[in-house]
Amino acid sequence: MSNMMEIKNLKAKIGDKTILNGLNLNLEKGKVHAIMGPNGAGKSTLSKAIVGHYDIEVLDGEIIYKGENIIEQEPEERALDGVFLSFQHPVEVPGVNNAYFLRTAVNAKRRHEGKEELNAAQFLREMKKYIETLGMKPDMISRSLNEGFSGGEKKRNEILQMQMLSPDMIVLDEIDSGLDIDALKAVSEGINSMKDGERSFLVITHYSRILDYIKPDYIHVLKDGKIVKTGGPELVAQLESEGYESLGEV
Amino acid sequence: MPQKELDKVVSGDYALGFEIDIEQDTVEPGLDENTIRFISAKKNEPSWMTDQRLKAFEKWKKMTEPHWGHLDYTPIDYQSISYFSAPKSAPDSLDEVDPKIIEAYKKLGIPLEEQKQLQGIAVDAVIDSVSVKTTYSEELSKHGVIFCSISDAIRDYPELVKKYMFSVVPVTDNFFTALNSAVFTDGTFVYIPKGVRCPMELSTYFRINALNTGQFERTIVIADEGSYVSYNEGCSAPMRDDNQLHAAVVELIAMKDAEIKYSTIQNWYPGDEEGKGGIYNFVTKRGICEGENSKISWTQVETGSSITWKYPSCILKGDNSVGEFYSVAVTTLAQQADTGTKMIHIGKNTKSTIISKGISAMKGQNTYRGLVKIAAGATGARNYSECDSLLIGDKCGAHTFPYLESKDSVGQVEHEATTSKISDEQLFYLRQRGIGEEDAVSMIVHGFCKDVFRQLPMEYAVEAKALLNLTLEGSVG
Ligand SMILES: Nc1ncnc2c1ncn2[C@@H]1O[C@H](COP(=O)(O)OP(=O)(O)OP(=O)(O)O)[C@@H](O)[C@H]1O
Ligand SMILES: [Mg+2]
Numbered sequence: 001m002s003n004m005m006e007i008k009n010l011k012a013k014i015g016d017k018t019i020l021n022g023l024n025l026n027l028e029k030g031k032v033h034a035i036m037g038p039n040g041a042g043k044s045t046l047s048k049a050i051v052g053h054y055d056i057e058v059l060d061g062e063i064i065y066k067g068e069n070i071i072e073q074e075p076e077e078r079a080l081d082g083v084f085l086s087f088q089h090p091v092e093v094p095g096v097n098n099a100y101f102l103r104t105a106v107n108a109k110r111r112h113e114g115k116e117e118l119n120a121a122q123f124l125r126e127m128k129k130y131i132e133t134l135g136m137k138p139d140m141i142s143r144s145l146n147e148g149f150s151g152g153e154k155k156r157n158e159i160l161q162m163q164m165l166s167p168d169m170i171v172l173d174e175i176d177s178g179l180d181i182d183a184l185k186a187v188s189e190g191i192n193s194m195k196d197g198e199r200s201f202l203v204i205t206h207y208s209r210i211l212d213y214i215k216p217d218y219i220h221v222l223k224d225g226k227i228v229k230t231g232g233p234e235l236v237a238q239l240e241s242e243g244y245e246s247l248g249e250v
Numbered sequence: 251m252p253q254k255e256l257d258k259v260v261s262g263d264y265a266l267g268f269e270i271d272i273e274q275d276t277v278e279p280g281l282d283e284n285t286i287r288f289i290s291a292k293k294n295e296p297s298w299m300t301d302q303r304l305k306a307f308e309k310w311k312k313m314t315e316p317h318w319g320h321l322d323y324t325p326i327d328y329q330s331i332s333y334f335s336a337p338k339s340a341p342d343s344l345d346e347v348d349p350k351i352i353e354a355y356k357k358l359g360i361p362l363e364e365q366k367q368l369q370g371i372a373v374d375a376v377i378d379s380v381s382v383k384t385t386y387s388e389e390l391s392k393h394g395v396i397f398c399s400i401s402d403a404i405r406d407y408p409e410l411v412k413k414y415m416f417s418v419v420p421v422t423d424n425f426f427t428a429l430n431s432a433v434f435t436d437g438t439f440v441y442i443p444k445g446v447r448c449p450m451e452l453s454t455y456f457r458i459n460a461l462n463t464g465q466f467e468r469t470i471v472i473a474d475e476g477s478y479v480s481y482n483e484g485c486s487a488p489m490r491d492d493n494q495l496h497a498a499v500v501e502l503i504a505m506k507d508a509e510i511k512y513s514t515i516q517n518w519y520p521g522d523e524e525g526k527g528g529i530y531n532f533v534t535k536r537g538i539c540e541g542e543n544s545k546i547s548w549t550q551v552e553t554g555s556s557i558t559w560k561y562p563s564c565i566l567k568g569d570n571s572v573g574e575f576y577s578v579a580v581t582t583l584a585q586q587a588d589t590g591t592k593m594i595h596i597g598k599n600t601k602s603t604i605i606s607k608g609i610s611a612m613k614g615q616n617t618y619r620g621l622v623k624i625a626a627g628a629t630g631a632r633n634y635s636e637c638d639s640l641l642i643g644d645k646c647g648a649h650t651f652p653y654l655e656s657k658d659s660v661g662q663v664e665h666e667a668t669t670s671k672i673s674d675e676q677l678f679y680l681r682q683r684g685i686g687e688e689d690a691v692s693m694i695v696h697g698f699c700k701d702v703f704r705q706l707p708m709e710y711a712v713e714a715k716a717l718l719n720l721t722l723e724g725s726v727g
Contacts, residue, residue, distance in 0.1 A: 051682050054674060079684040087682075091675045095697025104693065105683035112684070144697070161683060 506541025525584030528556025539571030581614025
């Protein structure tokens with residue numbers, strides 16, 4: 001078995017509140033892992049811990065990515081090495097042109113990988129493909145980053161970034177929340193197109209609908225800051241009918 | 251954590267703080283009638299100019315320094331300043347310019363040899379109290395354009411100087427203009443004849459070099475009917491623990507159908523983190539749109555000085571005339587800026603636009619102060635103002651004071667103001683995409699300023715962006 005990421009006994013707090021209580025999770029190469037769980041359980045906290053968010057203070061445990069503990073690494077180091085988070089609430093950055101931002105990010109990663117940078121024309125050609133398949137309005141790319149974007153537009157923009165950056169460990173925090181039916185389909189197709197047998201996905205969601213599209217290999221239930229149950233796709237139906245109440249009394 | 255890193259980003263080193271090692275003639279500090287006679291004599295001025303200066307001095311003595319600005323600084327002792335300093339032996343041609351000066355200007359990025367210059371930019375180089383070199387004057391004179399130092403203009407074009415000097419900024423406009431009118435030493439004079447589109451960018455580079463001297467320059471730009479000129483000024487000074495005073499006056503006159511575009515990149519030494527040293531910059535800049543359909547556009551990028559007090563203004567006298575003010579003011583370290591503009595609408599259907607971007611970091615204090623005045627009879631006058639402030643960190647401040655005086659209900663005035671902070675959340679988002687923190691800050695700041703940078707001539711836009719990066723450098727570590 002080969003893991004992209006191993007999270008071992010992770011304990012983390014925000015402010016003076018401990019949110020993650022010794023969480024263990026292996027994310028296998030080439031697999032899609034889904035995490036479900038009640039509101040406030042710590043799902044977003046886990047995703048932020050993975051990318052090194054400043055709110056999170058790690059008290060104990062390890063996050064091993066490609067064989068290396070990344071707990072001490074700066075956010076940009078993790079990003080350049082291929083860890084990507086689609087935020088539950090992407091922030092607006094007025095004045096920063098969306099395409100300019102994305103090209104800067106893409107070229108930073110290419111430089112890091114020793115590849116040649118994309119010039120404006122190459123970049124635009126590449127991006128155009130994705131914009132069309134995502135059904136994004138062409139003007140969104142010339143607007144300020146996320147500024148005034150609708151909820152669904154922000155989510156599509158996250159997927160566009162994911163596709164352009166082609167990361168190895170992809171964490172999607174509620175990518176499906178607030179999407180209309182067409183958007184959900186387009187976003188799911190975007191995710192599916194990234195599956196290559198190597199990349200790993202961690203999909204945080206409350207709904208089975210997106211899982212019908214992207215067909216996860218594993219379902220994990222996160223409750224009270226721990227993974228309390230792991231199963232195959234069949235677990236979704238059980239959770240939908242029984243809820244989280246019965247699970248993981250700790 | 252982010253705060254400390256940010257402070258590092260926003261306290262870039264001042265790269266132009268070297269001293270030019272040349273022999274200078276500097277008068278003893280102090281100001282009385284004799285000082286003024288001395289300056290006037292040094293410049294071989296005609297007696298009418300000497301008399302003007304002495305009259306201004308009498309008036310200045312009765313005036314008091316204004317303190318309504320949102321500024322806090324140690325009082326200026328006008329008797330401890332030297333009012334004249336010049337590199338020894340004023341040169342007539344480039345061959346006679348001290349090689350050290352040529353070297354120094356090269357270091358500042360401004361070659362004085364014409365063939366080495368950025369194509370199409372004529373330069374007037376001023377060190378302390380004198381103009382050391384004006385390039386391309388001959389070439390320009392073929393088009394009838396006058397581009398020379400103000401000292402030369404007083405001697406060679408007395409009628410033009412008599413007509414326009416003090417016409418837009420009267421001697422007693424304020425305390426600092428009266429002082430400047432008495433002791434001004436050099437500056438640039440520009441005249442563009444009827445119907446001429448000035449064939450190159452004109453620029454003046456001001457350098458304070460000598461210790462304890464004040465710099466008091468005067469600039470006049472006259473655009474005759476149907477002409478166009480783009481004029482740029484830049485400046486710098488050595489790093490010194492003492493404050494030095496810079497009190498300049500600029501007058502612009504645009505006749506019917508004429509346009510003047512005036513851009514400034516101000517990079518005087520800003521002092522240190524504790525507010526020690528740096529230039530006190532008290533400047534009065536004003537333009538008049540004298541004729542119909544004339545236009546004056548001010549663009550300024552202010553990154554230097556410890557104290558900035560400056561309100562480039564437009565008097566929109568001609569019908570359908572247009573005034574514009576685009577400004578980026580950065581205060582970091584312990585810098586304080588109180589800056590803005592005045593748009594005075596007198597003619598019919600006059601139009602003004604104000605775009606002000608204030609950036610504050612570390613202990614910087616940034617104040618926008620603007621007046622839009624619509625006189626009785628200025629029917630159809632319109633103004634649009636937008637004043638945005640960006641805060642980096644939590645020890646800095648931004649303040650906005652927009653004033654409106656309207657005698658004419660027909661006027662249309664629109665004002666928008668925002669204050670935003672570079673949030674940790676924004677920086678984190680960019681970093682999560684692999685962009686380093688310093689680049690992330692710079693990306694947000696440049697995005698914030700782009701409406702102003704767009705107004706600068708290309709060469710200068712590049713310089714302004716680089717300067718902004720340098721000023722805010724080191725924030726990330
Ligand atoms: N900045 C913060 N300060 C204080 N408490 C916080 C902060 N961020 C999160 N929390 C708390 O941490 C807990 C876990 O939050 P988290 O966002 O990880 O939940 P979640 O599982 O993603 O929930 P949801 O399904 O609603 O998105 C919640 O109780 C939340 O209130
Ligand atoms: Mg969440």
